[in-house]
Structure formats: C-alpha cells, structure tokens
Amino acid sequence: MSKFKKKSSAKQEVPTSSLPDIIFMLLIFFMVVTVLREVTLQVRVELTDATNIEKIEQKRLVSYIWIGPEILGGGNFGSTKVQIDDAIVEDINAIRRLMYDKLIEEPRLIVSLRVDKDSEMGLVSDVKQELRHAGTLRINYSTLRTVN
Amino acid sequence: MFLNKRGREGAEIPSSSMADIAFLLLVFFLVVTTIDVDTGIGMQLPPPPDDSEPPPIRERNLMNILVNSQGMVLINQEPAGIHEVKDLVMNFVDNANRSQDPNLSESPQQAIVSIKTDRQTPYEIFVSMLDEVIGAYRELRNQAAREQFGVDYATFRDRVARDEDIIRQTYPQNISLAEPDQGN
Numbered sequence: 069m070s071k072f073k074k075k076s077s078a079k080q081e082v083p084t085s086s087l088p089d090i091i092f093m094l095l096i097f098f099m100v101v102t103v104l105r106e107v108t109l110q111v112r113v114e115l116t117d118a119t120n121i122e123k124i125e126q127k128r129l130v131s132y133i134w135i136g137p138e139i140l141g142g143g144n145f146g147s148t149k150v151q152i153d154d155a156i157v158e159d160i161n162a163i164r165r166l167m168y169d170k171l172i173e174e175p176r177l178i179v180s181l182r183v184d185k186d187s188e189m190g191l192v193s194d195v196k197q198e199l200r201h202a203g204t205l206r207i208n209y210s211t212l213r214t215v216n
Numbered sequence: 217m218f219l220n221k222r223g224r225e226g227a228e229i230p231s232s233s234m235a236d237i238a239f240l241l242l243v244f245f246l247v248v249t250t251i252d253v254d255t256g257i258g259m260q261l262p263p264p265p266d267d268s269e270p271p272p273i274r275e276r277n278l279m280n281i282l283v284n285s286q287g288m289v290l291i292n293q294e295p296a297g298i299h300e301v302k303d304l305v306m307n308f309v310d311n312a313n314r315s316q317d318p319n320l321s322e323s324p325q326q327a328i329v330s331i332k333t334d335r336q337t338p339y340e341i342f343v344s345m346l347d348e349v350i351g352a353y354r355e356l357r358n359q360a361a362r363e364q365f366g367v368d369y370a371t372f373r374d375r376v377a378r379d380e381d382i383i384r385q386t387y388p389q390n391i392s393l394a395e396p397d398q399g400n
Contacts, residue, residue: 084235091238098245116340118347120354124254135339180254183339188285189396190335192342197395200264210256211343 111136111151116185118211129178130208131170133163135191136184148187150195160194167202182210257346259391276319277326279308283345285336298344305329305352309387324356324387332394349391356387 113136124130131152138146138156150157152166171177179199183192199207281301282290289296291304309327311320321327329349333342357369360383365372369383378384 085231088231088234088238091235091242095238095242095245098242098249116343118257118343120257120347120350121255122258124256124258127254130254178258180256185338185340185343187339188335189333189337189339189342192339193333193335193396196261196393200261203264205261205263206258207261208254208256208258209343209346210254211347213255 107154109134110156111138111149112145113182113184115182115210115212117214119214121211121213124178124208129174129176130180131177132180132182133195134182135187135195148191160198163195163198164202167199167204171202171204177204178206178208179204180208180210257350273328277321277328279305279329281329281331281345283333283337283341285334287341298348301345301348302352305349306356309352310356328390328392330392330394333396335396335398353387353389357383360386
C-alpha cells in the first residue's frame with residue numbers, strides 16, 4: 069500500500085529541470101545563426117523593387133557593394149560613390165584588388181550590388197567591369213519584392 | 217528538528233526562475249536581430265574580355281533592347297513600352313513553338329536577349345527591364361515544367377541535379393548586358 073502511494077506521488081509534476089537547458093540551446097542557436105555585422109552606410113541606398121527575384125540562401129558567402137549618393141549630413145547628398153565594407157572607394161580600379169582578395173578568402177563569393185534606384189548605369193557598369201576583372205562573377209542585383 | 221528543516225531548504229539554489237531568465241534573453245535576441253532575407257536578381261557575369269572575336273550570331277537570334285536615359289525602349293529598332301517587353305521576349309525566345317516567324321529566333325537555345333542602356337539611364341529602369349526579361353524566361357520555364365512534369369519550375373528544379381535540368385537546357389537564360397553607351 070505504502071509502496072503504491074509513493075510511486076504515484078513521484079510522478080506528480082512534469083520535470084522542469086531541463087527547461088533552462090532547452091531554452092539556452094535555442095538561445096545559442098539564435099545567437100550563432102544571426103549575423104550581427106552592421107556596416108555604417110556612407111551612401112544612401114534606396115533599393116528598387118522587382119517581381120522575378122530569388123533569395124540568397126547562403127548569407128555568409130555574400131559580400132556587399134553599395135552604390136549611391138554620398139551622405140553629407142544635414143539631409144544633403146553628394147555625388148554618387150561606391151562603398152565597400154566600411155569605406156568609400158574613390159578609385160574605381162581599386163575595386164578589382166579588393167574583390168580579388170575577398171574571392172581568395174571565399175571562392176564561392178556572391179557579390180550583392182545594392183544600388184540606389186536613382187544611380188546612373190554608367191557607374192554600375194564600371195563596377196561590373198571591375199568585378200569581371202577580379203573574377204567575382206556571381207553577382208546579385210539586390211532588389212525588394214514588389215508589393216502590389 | 218526545526219533547525220534541520222531550515223538547513224535542507226537552503227541547500228540548493230532555486231533554479232525555477234532560470235528558465236524565465238533564459239526566456240527573457242531569448243526574446244531579446246529574437247526581437248533585436250533582424251533576419252532579413254536578401255532578395256535580388258542573380259546573374260553570372262561573363263569572364264574578363266580577351267582579344268578573341270565573339271562567335272558570329274545570326275541577326276534573327278538576337279533581340280536588341282535599347283533603353284535610353286528617359287526610360288524609352290527600342291526593341292530591334294522599334295519603340296515599345298516597358299511592360300510589353302515580357303510578351304515580346306516570350307514570343308521571340310519561344311518562336312520555334314509558336315508563330316515560327318522568320319524574323320524571330322530559330323530556337324530557344326540560340327536566342328539571345330541583349331539589353332543595352334545609356335550611361336545616364338537610372339538603375340531603377342534597368343532593373344525593371346531586366347525583371348521583365350527574367351519574368352519572360354520564368355514563365356516559359358514554368359509552362360514547360362507544367363506541361364512535361366505537372367509542377368512549377370521551382371519545384372522541378374529542386375528535384376533534379378543542375379546538369380540534368382532539361383528545362384534549363386531548353387530555355388537557357390541567354391541575357392547579354394552590353395556596356396552602356398556614352399549617351400548624349
């Protein structure tokens with residue numbers, strides 16, 4: 069009789085001792101998965117939109133090039149500049165070397181071109197020529213999805 | 217006896233709130249991090265130019281799209297609106313299965329769509345142009361996939377290896393992005 073009682077009281081509640089571990093596991097997953105690399109933009113990039121787009125699945129392969137009018141502060145914008153990582157690249161021909169170095173580090177590199185919608189094609193084309201010379205041939209014209 | 221009970225109570229650290237603390241941290245990370253998916257139009261650039269002559273292309277297999285800085289479109293020397301482009305490209309690429317017009321492409325494999333802009337053309341217009349052309353190819357591929365396999369192309373593509381992708385081979389995306397003109 070007493071044996072029976074003991075057994076039933078032992079199973080009274082759900083064991084919660086492993087709950088923190090589970091939550092910590094989730095926490096660590098999120099901390100690892102999310103890319104917290106913020107870049108201070110020095111150019112204004114308002115993306116354009118398109119319908120027939122694809123997602124970039126492997127975000128770690130992506131390297132960004134921003135093209136847009138330089139932010140001068142006080143709501144003013146300068147001429148169109150190219151930004152890679154944290155700096156504005158004044159000399160277009162320097163892109164070749166910069167991107168080549170990145171390609172050596174990551175051979176499956178995807179270059180995402182984030183171009184302001186009002187930028188002119190001339191500069192974009194110059195950057196594309198540089199990318200061809202650097203050998204970074206996989207590119208992606210970054211756009212938003214058109215909202216109907 | 218009273219003393220004994222007290223000692224036992226203090227023996228372990230209360231861990232019931234541990235889960236709550238961890239939850240708070242979890243919620244913080246969930247809120248703070250933006251998992252924004254990067255979307256865009258993927259393209260493959262051609263290798264750097266060399267001195268070799270490009271292979272000859274028959275006039276009828278090439279669709280020339282010219283976009284000037286005002287966003288006006290010329291397709292094979294005839295003006296067109298940006299939103300007509302999709303249908304025109306589809307007719308041009310899939311000519312062999314459609315009207316078989318002797319002025320349009322011989323086969324989808326040989327068809328090349330060339331987009332050329334001015335240096336002054338805004339990027340927005342170029343992207344909407346490219347979007348139309350990609351859209352035309354996507355619709356052709358979807359049609360073919362539905363006819364042959366009963367599924368959309370995206371579903372079909374996930375099922376087969378890249379070099380066994382019959383539909384990609386039937387409708388290769390031959391898009392040539394020419395270097396822009398100096399403009400006026």
